[in-house]
Amino acid sequence: MKKIHLLIITAAVILLHSCSKEISDRSMDYPALQPASQDLNAGTWKPVLLTGPTEFPVPAPIATNTPDYIAQLNEIKSFQANITDAERNSVKYWSAGAVLRWSEILRHLVALHNLPPVANGDGTYPFPNANNPLAYPQFPFANPPYAARAYAYVAAAQYDALVAAWHYKTVYNRAAPYNVDASLNVLIPRSSLPSYPSEDAVVMGVTTELLKLLFPGDQEYIQMKAEEHKRSRIIAGANVRSDLDAGEALGKSVAQKFVTRARNDRAGAAAGNQTIWTQMENDAIARNEVPWISQESPKRPPMLPLFGRVRPFLFDSLTMVTTIRPAAPPSTSSQQFKDELAEVYSYSANPTREQIRIAHFWSDGVGTYTPPGHWNAIASDDFVKQNFSEVRWARNMALLNMAMMDAAIACWDAKYFYFNPRPSQMDPRIKTTTGLPNFPSYISGHSTFSAAAATILGHIIKPNAAHYTALAKEASESRIYGAIHYRSDCVKGLETGNKVGGYAIARALTDGAE
Amino acid sequence: MRKILLLIAVVCALNASAQTEIDGIMMEKNVFCVGPMYGYSSWKNYWEGTLKRDNENLGTVSTSMFSVMGNYGVTRNLNLLFGLPYVKTKASAGQLKGLKGIQDFSFWIKWKAYSKKFGNGRLSLFAIGGYSMPASSYTADFLPMSIGLESKNLFIRGMADFQLDRWFATFSGAYVRRSNIKLDRDAYYTTEMHYTNEVKMPDALSFNFRAGYRDKGAFAEVVADNWTTLDGFDITRNNMPFPSNKMNATRIGLSFKYPMPFHPALSVVGNGFVTVAGRNMGQATSFAGGFFYVFDFSGKQKKETNKSKK
Numbered sequence: 001m002k003k004i005h006l007l008i009i010t011a012a013v014i015l016l017h018s019c020s021k022e023i024s025d026r027s028m029d030y031p032a033l034q035p036a037s038q039d040l041n042a043g044t045w046k047p048v049l050l051t052g053p054t055e056f057p058v059p060a061p062i063a064t065n066t067p068d069y070i071a072q073l074n075e076i077k078s079f080q081a082n083i084t085d086a087e088r089n090s091v092k093y094w095s096a097g098a099v100l101r102w103s104e105i106l107r108h109l110v111a112l113h114n115l116p117p118v119a120n121g122d123g124t125y126p127f128p129n130a131n132n133p134l135a136y137p138q139f140p141f142a143n144p145p146y147a148a149r150a151y152a153y154v155a156a157a158q159y160d161a162l163v164a165a166w167h168y169k170t171v172y173n174r175a176a177p178y179n180v181d182a183s184l185n186v187l188i189p190r191s192s193l194p195s196y197p198s199e200d201a202v203v204m205g206v207t208t209e210l211l212k213l214l215f216p217g218d219q220e221y222i223q224m225k226a227e228e229h230k231r232s233r234i235i236a237g238a239n240v241r242s243d244l245d246a247g248e249a250l251g252k253s254v255a256q257k258f259v260t261r262a263r264n265d266r267a268g269a270a271a272g273n274q275t276i277w278t279q280m281e282n283d284a285i286a287r288n289e290v291p292w293i294s295q296e297s298p299k300r301p302p303m304l305p306l307f308g309r310v311r312p313f314l315f316d317s318l319t320m321v322t323t324i325r326p327a328a329p330p331s332t333s334s335q336q337f338k339d340e341l342a343e344v345y346s347y348s349a350n351p352t353r354e355q356i357r358i359a360h361f362w363s364d365g366v367g368t369y370t371p372p373g374h375w376n377a378i379a380s381d382d383f384v385k386q387n388f389s390e391v392r393w394a395r396n397m398a399l400l401n402m403a404m405m406d407a408a409i410a411c412w413d414a415k416y417f418y419f420n421p422r423p424s425q426m427d428p429r430i431k432t433t434t435g436l437p438n439f440p441s442y443i444s445g446h447s448t449f450s451a452a453a454a455t456i457l458g459h460i461i462k463p464n465a466a467h468y469t470a471l472a473k474e475a476s477e478s479r480i481y482g483a484i485h486y487r488s489d490c491v492k493g494l495e496t497g498n499k500v501g502g503y504a505i506a507r508a509l510t511d512g513a514e
Numbered sequence: 515m516r517k518i519l520l521l522i523a524v525v526c527a528l529n530a531s532a533q534t535e536i537d538g539i540m541m542e543k544n545v546f547c548v549g550p551m552y553g554y555s556s557w558k559n560y561w562e563g564t565l566k567r568d569n570e571n572l573g574t575v576s577t578s579m580f581s582v583m584g585n586y587g588v589t590r591n592l593n594l595l596f597g598l599p600y601v602k603t604k605a606s607a608g609q610l611k612g613l614k615g616i617q618d619f620s621f622w623i624k625w626k627a628y629s630k631k632f633g634n635g636r637l638s639l640f641a642i643g644g645y646s647m648p649a650s651s652y653t654a655d656f657l658p659m660s661i662g663l664e665s666k667n668l669f670i671r672g673m674a675d676f677q678l679d680r681w682f683a684t685f686s687g688a689y690v691r692r693s694n695i696k697l698d699r700d701a702y703y704t705t706e707m708h709y710t711n712e713v714k715m716p717d718a719l720s721f722n723f724r725a726g727y728r729d730k731g732a733f734a735e736v737v738a739d740n741w742t743t744l745d746g747f748d749i750t751r752n753n754m755p756f757p758s759n760k761m762n763a764t765r766i767g768l769s770f771k772y773p774m775p776f777h778p779a780l781s782v783v784g785n786g787f788v789t790v791a792g793r794n795m796g797q798a799t800s801f802a803g804g805f806f807y808v809f810d811f812s813g814k815q816k817k818e819t820n821k822s823k824k
Contacts, residue, residue, distance in 0.1 A: 021694055027709040104707065111703035118752045119570075136751065295609060297570035348611060353651055360655055360698035367703055367753045377701055377709065424609050431611035433656070435754075483611070 026381065027104060032095035034189045035389035039513075042391040043167030046511040047160040048313065048398065049257050053167035056253040058246055061172055061196045064180045072240035073181050079235045080185050087235050088187070094232040095188045098203035099158055099393040100384070103376055105225055106154055106207075107369040109215045113142035114367055116300070116438070123298035127271060133217030140215065144445055145307040145408045147370040149267055150214045152313060152398075152405035153258050154207055159398035161206040161254035162199060162391040165247060169194040177240050186237040197247035198239040199390045204229045205251025206258075213259050265311040270304040277302060284419040290332040292421045292440035303439040308413025313402040314503035324410045324499050326492040329420050329442040340486040344423040348430045348483035356433050359482035362446060362475045365435040371446050371475070372404040375453035378471070382461055395513050396460050400453060403504035407452035407497050408445070414496065415440040423486060434482035444485045447476035447493025448500070455501025459508055472497070534585075535595050535622035535642050536722050538675030538684045539733075541587030544812035548584035551783070551804030553599075555579075557796030560658075563748030564793055573607025575658050575796060579617075591629075595622040598649060601661040610659050613652065617662040620646035622669070635678040642686070644669035655697045657755035658796065664757065665715045666693040682735075683725040690718040695757060704758060705747050713758050716745035724769070731778065734770045737785070749794050759794040766790055771806070779808045 043053045050056075062068050079087075094101055117126050117137035126137050133139035140146055174196035178186040193199075208226045212219065230248075233239040239247075280302075284291035294300050312320060330336040347355060364371045379400055383393060420442035424430040437445070454472035458465030476494050479485035508514060541547055556576035559568050581599035588594060597620045604612035621644065628639040647666040654664035673686035692715040700711045719742045726735025746760030767787030774780045784803040789796070 021714050023694065023708070023710055023712045023714055025709050027707075108703070108707050111707060115750060115752050297607065351611075356653060356656075357698040360653060361700070363699070365754075367750070369701070369703070369707070374701070430609075432609045433611050436609040 028093070030096035030100065030384050032092070032189050033097040033100075033390070034387055035191070035193075035392075036387040037389060037392075038191065038193045039166065039389045039391050040170055040193075042163055042389070042395075042513070043170055045163050045166075045391075045395065045513050047163050048156040048402070049261060050160045050164060050254065053164045055257075056164060056250060058164070058168040058172075058197055058250050061174045061242055061246065064174065069180075069240065069242070072242060073177055073184065075241055076177060076184060076234055076237050079231070080237065083235060087232075090228055090232045091187045091236045094200070094229055095236065096384070097390060097393055098200040098229070099155075099162075099390055099397055100380055101229070102154070102158070102203055102207045103151075103380060103397060105222070106151060106211075107373045107376060109211070109218055109221075110142040110147045110150065110373055111367060111369045112218075113138065113140055113215065114147065114370060116141060116143075116366065119298050119300070125298075125300055130216060133215075138217055142370070143303055144364075144370040144372065144449070145270070145304050145310075145412055146267075148372040148401070148405045148408035148449070149262075149265075149310065151372050151376060152401040153214070153262055154210050155394065155397040155401040156313065157206045157210055157255055157258040158203050159391075159394040160257070161202045161251045162394045164250060164254060165197050165199055165202045166391050168197055168246075168250075169199075172196050174243075176238065177243075178237050184237050188236045188238050193389075195239055195243045197250050198233060198243035199247065200229060200233050200239065201244040201247025202251040202254075203390065203394070205248035206255045207251070209252045209255030210258060210262075213262060261311075267307065267310045270307040270310060271301070272305040274301075276305060280305060280416055280419050288331075288333070289419075290421050290426065292419045293425055294438055295422065295425055295436060296438055300438050302416070303437070304412060305416045305439075308409055308411075308416055310405075310409050312406040312409050314406050314500070314507060320406075320410055320413060324496060325417065326414055326443055326496050329418055329486075329488050329492070332421065332426065336488075337486075340488060341423055341426055344480060344483050344486060345427055345430050347481050348423075348432065351433050351481060351483075355481040358474060358478045359434045362478035363434040363482065364446070365437075371449040372401065372408070372453075374475075375400065375404060375449065375457075379453070379457055382457070382464060386461065392513065395511065399456050399460070399504045399508055402507075403452040403456045403501050404449050406503065407448045407500045410496050410500055411443055411445050411448035411493065412439075414443045414492075415445075418442050420489075423483060430483050432483045434478075434484060436484050441485060442489050442492070443496055444476060444479050444489040444493035446479050447472070447485075447490045448497040450475040451494040451497025452501040452504070453497075455498050456504040456508070459501075459505045534583075535624045535644055535669075535671070536673070536684075536686055537724060538638060538640070538673070538677070538682060539728075540590060540624070540626055541585050541593050542810075542812060543587050543589050544810070545587045546584065546809045546811065547586075547806050548582065548809070549781075549783075549804055549806035551579075551581045551583060551802055553577075553579040553581070553800060553802035555798045555800035557789070557798040560796040561792045561794055562751065562753075565751075566797070569608075571608035572605045572610070572658065575603065575605050577661075578602045578604075579802075591626040593622075593624040595624060596620065603659045603661060605659065610656075613656065613659050613661050615652045615661050616650040617648070617652065618646045618667075619649040620644060635676060638675045638677075640671075640673040640675065640686075642669070642671040642673060642688070644671070644688075653698055654695055654757045655699065655702075657757065660757075663692075663715070664695040667691065669720070671720070677728070680727055680729050681725075682728055684723070686722045688720040690720055692717055702756075704756065715758050716743050716760070718743045726769075731773045731781065732771055735768070737767045737769050737787070738765070740764045746794075755794060761795045762791075762793040763789050763795055763798075764791040765798075767800075779810075781806045781808075 128137045128139035176195040178184045281291040422441045450472035454468035458468045476490040558574045583597040585595045601617045602614035623643045668691040671688035675684040721740040724735045724737045743760045765787045769785035771783045786801045
């Protein structure tokens with residue numbers, strides 16, 4: 001019986017040992033934003049689409065000694081009087097930064113919608129319909145090009161809206177409520193930045209307006225977040241109601257400029273049609289190459305074959321074709337091709353645990369925030385440590401995401417211009433340790449996205465440049481380990497991404513922020 | 515889906531053994547029984563949430579398992595059991611590569627706490643504790659091709675066995691405490707984004723009912739079991755499965771053990787199961803078979819307690 005007791009005690013110890021299931025989520029641990037510099041000259045920075053910071057005028061605020069303003073201070077006090085733990089948590093969450101939190105919300109929406117539609121019974125596939133977003137298949141299918149474009153529009157629009165906001169902040173120079181009324185309770189770090197119009201409301205307004213276009217079926221969730229965001233600013237004592245109203249209105253106005261561009265950037269026609277798909281296949285055959293064939297069952301139409309024609313942010317479409325498009329891949333009948341195919345087979349046949357780890361770390365496939373989302377997460381973790389102002393956050397996220405959208409365009413252009421088959425099409429023995437994407441092989445999307453991101457991030461945070469380059473290289477090679485890309489796809493993808501990233505650096509050097 | 519399959523495979527393998535933590539049979543003091551088992555499980559249809567479907571890009575997903583299991587009698591009322599499976603997965607269609615490797619080492623303490631005669635019958639009550647943990651660094655984050663779910667599991671099981679003449683019925687229920695697992699990724703999406711590599715695995719309940727005929731070390735029985743994950747989320751439409759999905763399954767099956775007449779220390783065992791209901795896992799059909807050999811270190815003749823009970 002002694003033995004039994006010993007065993008029971010052992011079991012109990014194991015039980016206690018395994019008791020804690022609490023997980024620490026690093027995005028929940030981000031500190032409140034405390035900018036090293038308020039970037040008070042940001043109103044002079046070069047916008048992306050706005051003709052200037054005054055294109056959408058912001059009316060002068062009421063004076064801080066008016067009864068109206070006093071009433072708004074009292075609104076803060078009434079919100080604070082019965083503050084709950086949930087409200088404190090909400091203030092803490094949003095205090096990490098508006099650009100950061102809305103980037104995370106966008107990543108959530110992408111992951112939620114990054115699901116390929118199920119085939120119809122007759123072997124065809126349905127397409128999502130933006131005018132009926134909640135019917136299956138829900139709109140959008142937030143695949144990597146769609147996601148890259150969504151991240152770019154949101155980030156660029158946030159940046160333009162904040163440039164305008166910074167202009168009016170310095171013009172009107174209205175103090176934050178806690179600097180008007182010293183008795184006010186403040187739940188976030190104090191700042192000397194003028195609070196009218198509210199930068200948080202600007203970001204919220206511009207983002208919610210763009211998301212009506214990009215994620216039309218998720219309005220309830222988005223509006224809930226927007227209300228929570230505004231409320232957190234009141235509860236925190238950071239903004240009075242009129243700061244928020246002016247910021248939201250400015251944001252929504254600026255958004256229209258980007259919505260108009262998005263409606264005319266040719267992304268709406270990127271899915272193509274059967275005639276175009278067949279033409280691409282026939283063009284490859286005419287070049288004496290083996291054309292890409294969908295390896296899904298039933299065969300799925302290629303993902304967004306005309307995405308390469310979408311209007312880039314950082315250069316024009318002609319530059320892309322003449323300067324950025326990579327040279328042709330090794331011919332499918334060449335010795336180099338055979339050698340590269342053999343390399344892929346070797347990783348497929350005998351992957352090491354470490355190769356599987358790398359393939360999975362970077363897989364960013366179905367049901368995830370995609371590779372551009374991954375780089376937004378990497379950037380966010382690092383930007384948090386840099387104590388950027390909101391406007392500099394937005395500027396850097398805009399540079400990063402415009403680079404990745406343009407990388408998507410350049411990559412998709414090459415994929416459909418060359419229409420190169422995947423390794424597993426050429427050697428049926430090749431099985432993959434990551435999901436096989438349903439589009440041509442050359443060049444690797446992960447490589448192009450990652451190099452573009454690493455190049456501009458290395459410019460933004462120079463001490464990290466070598467680190468970002470190493471990450472991009474690992475992301476690139478993860479696709480060879482996963483047995484879905486040849487080495488040429490990855491090498492040329494990195495080169496192309498670096499070129500695109502160079503255009504982002506060129507913009508960064510001249511936008512007035514450096 | 516794969517995870518559930520694996521868990522079930524482990525349970526299934528144990529079910530197939532002559533002596534398991536989940537049946538009413540105990541080894542005598544200083545008797546050790548050990549043997550190899552081979553199991554094969556496959557499914558074509560699976561439940562995506564509650565929606566039953568097939569997938570032409572997976573075809574039939576199969577799991578082969580080769581395991582070693584053993585049972586040692588510390589006393590006639592206290593047995594120690596272990597199992598260690600090697601698992602290999604394969605999809606008959608599509609591009610995903612099957613994985614293989616040593617899965618989870620499991621260890622059980624089985625205590626017959628109470629036994630009393632009622633007329634011709636005998637009621638026995640058992641308390642069973644078990645622990646399992648990965649025996650290699652496999653990944654759970656490649657379902658349905660992963661070989662296991664990666665969590666460390668603590669099983670606390672209560673069991674009642676009633677035997678009347680040579681007929682018996684056994685019912686047991688377990689609470690399964692599952693540890694968090696770590697992915698190769700540092701962020702993932704369930705129903706929201708998580709910026710961590712750690713995944714909270716929902717705990718589970720496991721129920722088992724078996725009834726049949728026992729005689730001189732042989733038995734034949736019908737089995738029904740159920741695995742219910744407490745909490746967890748459903749696979750969304752056309753998404754991949756995830757380790758912390760709400761994975762449920764109810765199976766029915768047959769199981770037997772038969773000692774060789776020419777050499778009773780050697781037994782052949784086998785079982786087969788079909789899945790009758792499920793959620794976020796494959797509708798698996800499984801078979802297993804193997805041998806057990808009894809080593810008697812007691813100095814007495816080998817026997818099992820149920821023989822003397824009948």
